Each structure stands twice: as structure tokens, then as C-alpha cells.
Amino acid sequence: MLHGFLSRRQAQKLIIHHHWRRRRTQAAAEDNRPIRRQQPGDLHRDDGAGIISSAADESGGGVAAVPERVAGHRPREAEGGGGGGNVNEMSYLTRILSSKVYDVAIESPLDSAPKLSERLGVRVWLKREDLQPVFSFKLRGAYSMMAKLTGEQLAKGVICSSAGNHAQGVALSALKLGCNAVIAMPVTTPEIKWKTVERMGATVVLVGESYDETQSYAKQRAKEEGRIFIPPFDHPDVIAGQGTVGMEIVRQMPGPLHAIFVPVGGGGLIAGIAAYVKRVRPEVRVIGVEPFDANAMALSLYHGQRIVLDQVGGFADGVAVKAVGEEPFRLCKELVDGVVLVSRDAICASIKDMFEENRSILEPAGALAMAGAEAYCKYYGLKGESVVAITSGANMNFDRLGLVSQLADVGRWSEAVLATFVPEKWGNFIQFYKLVGPVNITEFRYRYDAHKEQALILYSVSFDTTMELEKLQDWMKSANLHTLNLTDNDLVKDHLQFLVGGRSKIENEIVCRFIFPERPGALGKFLDLFSVSWNITLFHYRDQGGSDANVLVGFQVAASEMDEFKSLANSLQCDYKFETDTEVLELLLH
Template identity: 45%
Template sequence: MTINLNELKARIAAADVYALAKRTPCQLAPKLSQEYGRNIWLKREDLQDVFSFKIRGAANRISSLTDAERAAGVCAASAGNHAQGMAAAAAYYNTKAVIFMPVTTPMIKVNAVAAAGAETRLVGDSYDDACAAAIEFAKESGAVFIHPFDELDVIAGQGTVGKEILEQMPRTPAAIYVCTGGGGLVSGVGTWVKAVSPSTKIIAVEPIGATTLKTSLEAGKPIPLNHVDGFADGVAVRLVGTNTLEIAKSVVDECVTVTNDEICAAVKDVFEATRTVVEPAGALALAGLIKQVREGTAPDGDCVVTISGANVNFDRIGHIVERAELGAGEEMMFAATIPEQAGAFLNFVRALGQRAVTEFNYRFAENDDDAHVLVGVKIRQSAERGDIIASMAEQNISVVDLSDDRLAKRHLRHMVGGRASKDIDEVLYRFEFPERPGALTDFLVNLDARWNISLFHYRNHGHSTGNVLCGFQIPKGDLAQLEESLAKTGYPMTCESDNIAYAYFLKA
């Protein structure tokens, strides 16, 4: 498929969005600009009435419906922001909207869609399940299905963000960093910007666990991801759009991927700059810019980042705060081995010096010559990790840096207790399951009852995916039979039996 970008630019120029969407400000962030050595501008789409840029695409698409189509109504699938945009636009244009949402969608988003006048239907555990149901409903009812990112009128509506940026900036920006999921925003922004200011780089930013655009660009065609990390749920898309990919091939200069911790750090940066708590996807573009600045690959000059949305659940904020300092390189987590004897603990604390301790975990183990402690300390920059390890080595204290260890950050720091029996083999697995009522029960029910669970840890983080750490005893060494049983749960799993943090604190 070939898309005429000049025609798409004309659609953007004619997009009918301002009956519902605001011309959001493009604000200079002085503190961030000073810290990172270039002017950083925030395009504040979190200030829309539905707290997201998605109102633009929904408004433009529904405004173009014929009278007959409006009478038939519209439908869509979404886990949040597109749903709210659709509901608001449908109400304004007096057409019925039925929105299909995964069962895992937080009720705050479901209620917001219902409050805007749309009918909500909860179907399946993922966007793909909800989308299939919405398409089937459209076939049966005659309602117009509106895709969240892969329709040209939706893309054109999102492209008004790029048009506004160039109109608002005092100088030609060197780069615009765009949060990217299905590609509607980056393809729309890129189409306008490359036509008007071809020297401005368009940089797509994706979570490292949801690189649908990067993967498809490298392959030259849409490639579905086998697994999608749902942390930044606003961009947790399994498959990029056919239209958006074709456009991105022409208008996207580069793709940047960032970790969840880097996203959390960017959420903190946005809060300190604006006093607004944005959703993870909303801070994604800033995380990409900061990463490139630190790596020395960011362009000089004015850089704009899209702050795409602020539909964050209150119960996620604690988790974001917890991971922000690790993501910003302002905290180090490590395991230290000290002699299990009087005075060793004092010696360890002295080796820490005047550093602020963020957490300290230790449990006495009888009959062990050594003790293992899990410690978090505040640091000013990542390079300071080496200084800590060196100061510990001077006191003959062995240290393993766990700052990038997922098991340690997500599970171990919240766990207490002893170790398993040395007489029975144990294996450890990490599972992901949809965060919906009954999912944890289903997980346990589907396990074969012959396996003894020797360790179990789960925390609700307020997003669509739950994470479980589970240990199993295999007295007869029948690992193959255990994994066959675990596969029946249907949930993605990763073996963690060789993880260094497990060996230090939990393994027999």
C-alpha cells in the first residue's frame, strides 16, 4: 500500500478537532533544560479534557461520518484513552457509542467512559480480545468500527499535534520525540513536520518490552510481538498498524527504546516540571530524550517531547515512585556478604559512609558462616555504584549490584522469611497473568496438585498484568513433568532458578 503524504498533510490541515480538542501549550521546562544542556519543550496533551491526545483522532473521525453512519452508531476497542476520546466525541455528535474494553481495564477508566455516555462491554484479557469482539459487533449491528490508530482520519486528527508544535515553537526544533504504540501519533506528527520542517528529526520512543514499531520497521512489514509488556498500557500494542507503518517508513528518523524504570524516572521529571502525575505512556517520549542525552546521541538544539496523557490509576503511583530513582540512576540496590559474627554489621555500616540508606533487608540464618543483606542506597549518578563496590571491597565485603535485576526489584525487596529445605530440590519461576478477578485463582487451580509450592510472592501494581514469583519442590528431579504442568496455566513464564538474587537470599 502506498499512502500519499501530501494528501495526508491536507487532511491534517482540514482536520475538524477543535470543537472538542484544545490547542495545548508547548511549554519550556527550565529545570530539565538546564540539567540536560538543551531547551526541552513539553507538548502538554495531558491537558485535554479527556487527559489524552486521543480526543483529536476520535473527534476528526466521527465528525466525518454521514448522517446514516451516525444513526447506526459507532464502536471501538480500547483499554482507556481512545475509549474516552470516542465516548466524548460520540456524545458531542449525538451518536451512540459502544466501547469494548478488556476485563483487565481499571474501573476508573471504565467508569470515565460510561460517564461520558458510551456503553461499555468488558471482553477478554487483552486489547486483541476486545478488538475482535468490537469488529464482530460492527458486522452484526451495522455500527461503524473506528480503529484507535490505523485509520487515515484518526491519524490526521493526531497530526494536528505536530502542526501546533511548529506553530508554537519560537525556533525550528531539532527533534520531536513521540511516544509510540500503534503509531497513530508518530505517523501523524511526522507527516506534518517532515513536510513543513524536513530538518526536524522525528524520533519514536517505545518501551523495551513493546517495540512493535521498531520490530516492524526492521522487518519491513507489520510483525506481531510474541509478548507485550503492559506496564505502559497506553502504548502496549502487539501489532503496529498497516497504514501507520507505511507512513513511519517515510517520516520516522529513529526509534529509541527505554526501560520501565527509565519511564518511571521520566514520570517523576514531568511531575517536578509541571506538578502533574502523568501515566507511564505520557512520560515515554521524555524518557527517550533523556536516554539519548546521557548516551550522547541526542541532537543539539530545541527538543520537543509529547506528554501524551495523564490517565494514571492512583494505585499505580506507589509502584512508579518506587522504581523512579532506580530509573534515574539515583538509587543502587545490591547484595552484600558479611561474616555472621559480632561487629560485622557495624563494620558494614561504616563502609557505607554517609550515604543515605533507602532500605535494608537482613534475616539471621542459623548455622551459616556468612550473612547476606539486601541494601538500597541513594546515589547522585550511576558511576557512583563503582565507588560503593570499591569501598566495600576495602573492608573485605563482597558486593553484587542488583540495580538492574528484575527479580530483586519486583519481588525480593518485598519478601521476608527463610530458605527452603536443603534436602529437596527447588526451582523458581516468574509468571505474568492478566490482572482481572479470578486470574490468580485460575493460575493456582490449573497447577497440578502434586507439586508442592515452596515460595509464592505476588503484588498488585494497579496495571493490566500481574506478576507472580513461585517456587516448586521437585523431590524426584522431574523438571520436565513440572514444566509440562506449568504450561497448562497458559501464562507466560520465565525460569529464575539461576538468578543471582535468588541464590543470595532464597535458595537452600
């Protein structure tokens, strides 16, 4: 079953304050516990953890998991280790200071963001890792590890598994070091990505329907050929390479600094930054940022052990991991001050912010820290402080820009999606238009039906303040026009607002959302499988520029056939869910 569809409302805007010392003590005796499987966003109310609800919708869709840590806290000399053996935090400081990453990487600039700063009332600085030679910070970690390989190891070559930025980092590092590199990438990888890696001189192998299958292939081939496997985040040398970002921030920002916001996937970047910053500037907060539906680090820190997500949202594909690394988690639970969760809409709004600041376009994961910084500053009412957000990458799929543009104003809370019922009488549409005329309408959807007493008008409006939206809703109420605010409903934004044909009464109709790999022939195979047994009553598919297809489908399935339907759906081995938001389905479909 599909677990990863989380809207801003479903995530409940929780601020979670961890009593970390207590949890750390509990976890210390249980370091060998197996990692747990859990659903994304599954942060439950726990009085012992002090969960507080936030009603600040305008915070940008943020959920913050922020522990209570005393300012100036210095980390203990913890022993432990992930992929590279036992490494304490002082050793990381030495590794970072002696790193050779500048053979391939630049010291990225720390740019001010005057427009965002003015809006938030804080001084926002952007650490421009999107300006690296491969448009991502990932080459730092890859080169840091590969530069330490012996001549014999380099002669045998390296291999990695990646569908994105890590692949480019390994390929460029191999080119610089003169060694052979094999890059295993899933078969669903867009051509533009694997060809970019190939142009750097690496051998690209498209293998596996999922990342797990691709990684298994890479590790097996590494054993067979004696190659060194270069992990994307779970190795001390990779972490140290990423930690040079923190070293640069400290050097570039000598004055007071409240917090550094870091995008979190597997945890290598934030672990490296925290390992350095907490040694030399312990008063500076290091705060991670994750999407609502890819929150493995937040859940792991909350539970005191690594959590495996059953399903991961793929919009911010650069951070879409099911489990954080063992060594990054060990460092993060000791050093990191918290995690902020943000919505897809908020990420899109931050991509737009970056474009308006300097005409640069970030990938979703690259804008994650900006979205988290804004949510944090608004929630805590931070004013006059300095904060840094790491813009981690700019490898944006061009096909995704349409979706980003569509959702950006919603994420900024400057556009709302509304649905209003009006009596289906001649001339009522014009009267309705005059009623909403003072508001800037960005989209209108209406179809006359002489056989119905009530007409549904679906429309979007832009506004500068929430008071304008509230005023419009008051107008509708005074005119006795039932109006729903659908702005937070992902089902509407992703699918229902694009459907044609209008509402229809269909017996035994069920509505499902499926996610399956975006590859040639996948859609046809999906349709052939179901159309033999059940009538398809509704269908919407939209290419969103990712590796997965998100499809909304309606079927006529009798109650006696539900077990058979579920069995067939499960045989697809893809994520799916039954849509049960009856109010919205009745509103737009029936």
C-alpha cells in the same frame, strides 16, 4: 513461554543505524509479505545495519534505532494504504489542515521544562497533550474520523474496542456528535476506567479475557448492527487527527528545532506528526520512543516489515500493542528518523521529572517521550539544541504510584540496590553500618542467623554521582566484603527484595514467573491448579496497578515430573518463564 522480561542489561544498549534506503528498496518489492512473529527486544547484531554498542549506562536505559537520513530529506509521493485506502503524504497535509478536531480538543500548550533543560544542557519543550479534556491525545483521532461520518452512519452508531484512552476519545466524540457509542472493553479493565467511559454516555460492554478477544467482538457487532468501527490508529482520518499535534508544534516553535520525540504504540500519532512535519519542516527529526518490552515499531522498521510480538510488556499500557498498524507503518518507514527504546526505570524517572517540573503526574506512556529525549540527548552529547517531547497522557492508575516512586531514582541512576556478604558474628552488622555510614542509605534488610557463617545484607543507597557509588564499592572491596550491584536486576526489584523467610536449601526447587490477567478469582484458580501436584516453596505477588498480575513462584518438581509440569503450565494459556539467574537465586534464596 514468556518472552517479554527485558532488563536494561539484557537489551544491551544498542544504537542501531539503519541504511534505510537499501532496506526501503528491498521492502518495496515485498509489500505483500506476511507479518512476522518475534520476541520483544530481539534486535540482533547485523553488520549490514551497522549496530554499535553503547556503554553509557547513565543514558537512562535508552536504546536508539536511528537511521542515517540526510537532513532536509523530503518524502516521496508514496502510494499504498491501510484501513482507509490509498492516501499519499500530500493528502495527509490537506486532511490535517482541514481537521475539525478543535470541536472537542484544545490546542495544547508547549511548555518549557527548565529543570530538565538545565540537567541535559538542551532546551526541552513539553507538548502537553495530557491537558486535553480526556487527559490524552486520543480524542483527536477519534473525532477526526467520526466527524466525517454521514448522518446515516452516525444514526447507526459507532463501536470501538479499547481498555483506555481511545475509549474515552470515542465516547466524548460521540457525545459531541450526538450518536450512540458502544465501547467494548476487556473484562480485566479496572472499574474506574470503564465507569469514566460510561459517565460520558457510552454503552460499555465488558467482554473478552484479552484485547484480541475484545476487538473481535467489537468488529463482529459492527457488522451485525451496521455500526462504524473506530480503530485506535490504523485509519487515515485517525492518523490525520493525531497529526494536528505536529501542526501545532510547528506553529508554536518557529525557531530552530532539532527533534520531536513521540511515544509509539500502534503508530498513529507518530505517523500523523511525521506526515505534517516532514512536509513543512523536513530538517526536524521525528523520533519515536518505545519501551524495551513493547518495541513492535523498532523491530518492524529494522526488518522492513510489520512484526508481531509474541508477548508485550504491560507497564506502559497505553503503548502495549503486539503489532503496529499497516498504514502507520507505511508512513513511518518513509518518514520517521528513528526509534529510541527505554527501560521501565527510565519511564518512572521521567514521571518524577514531570512532577518536579510542574506537579503534574503522567501515565507511563505519557512520560515515554521524555525518557526517550533524555536517553537520546545523553547518548549523542547533544548541547544547546531545542527538542520537543510529547506528554501524551495522564490517565494514571493510582495503585501504580508506589511502584513508580520505588523505581524512579533507579531510573535516574541516583539510587542503587546492593547486596553484601559479611561474616555472621556478633557486632558485625554495626561495623558494616559504620562502613557505609557516609553514604545515604534508603533501605536496609538484614536478619541474623546463628547457624550460618555468612550473613547477607540487602540495601539501597542514594548518590549524586556515579563516583560516590564506585567509592562505596571500593570500600567494600578493601574490606574483603563481597558485594553485588543488583540495580539492573528486575527479578530482584520486582520480587526477591520483598520476600520473607530468608534463604533455604530445598531439593528439586524450580522458580518461575507467571503473568496472568488481573481479575477476581484468578490467583486462587492458579494456586488450586498447581498445589494439588507440587509443593509451593516460594510465592510473591504484588499488585502493580495494571491489568496483569506478575507472580514469582517456587515449586518442588522432580526431574521426572518436568514434562507434566510444563504441560500444566502451558494449559493456563498465560505467559511464563523459568528463572535461570542462578547467581541471584543462590544469593537470595539458597
